[in-house]
Amino acid sequence: MSFSVPPEKSEVSVKEEPTLEATDTSVTQFQEAQINLTAEEVVEIIKKSIVFGINEEEVYCPEKLTKWCTNITEECIQRLADLKKPFKYVVFCDVGQNFGNGMHHTITTFWDRLKDRVFTETWTNQTIIAIVTVICVCTEITRDTMM
Template sequence: IVTFLLFQGSFNSEEADAIVKECIENVVGGDDYSQSQVNKWTASIVEGCLTQLVKQGKHYKYIVTCAVMQKTGGGLHTANSCYWDTAMDGSCTVRWENRSMYCVVSVFAVSV
């Protein structure tokens, strides 16, 4: 297994970024912000991202977080920090927006 992981390469954040953007577009698309839809949207986004990441068949445990916020002119700041094997593990954060909301999704991939 160790040999396989060495040839597998490190986490590809560009692939994860594309998966996340596609999931957000599929779930929220051009919809306007709706408080009654936020729980459904966030659950669908994280589940969609996890499903697509796992389908890649790579040996990672994934953690996906999602925040949706209405555009009201207020500030939004996010940060994360990880202590792990930087040669194999990785993360990406996608900030997406449309005319009425922001969506911030973070993916953390920990090699197994």
């Protein structure tokens, strides 16, 4: 009768790929700092863009609507791009006659609520109402999106 001896257990060596945490974290921290987009800075950009696009003493004139909206949205996009943050921006601008009864403005999104942002600012004078919404969609891949 013969007995076979089971083979000795051998340790298997598995080479692990470096994880993002094992790599240079200073890059990740820098990226995360770049993603920080504050409400104050975006709302300030929206306000300045509206005032740039529509003079505060302006009287409502339907013939100027296209010019006002174009001026506001282009100024807003330029100022946002100057922030050099890892976002793509979408700017919506509604301008109408101010009758004192308000305006309905709705935008619906489906996104990453931790990284993407939306800001809305309303401006009025005696005859004009303007509502500007900026959607900021993060384009940066971070530690969270890779896991």
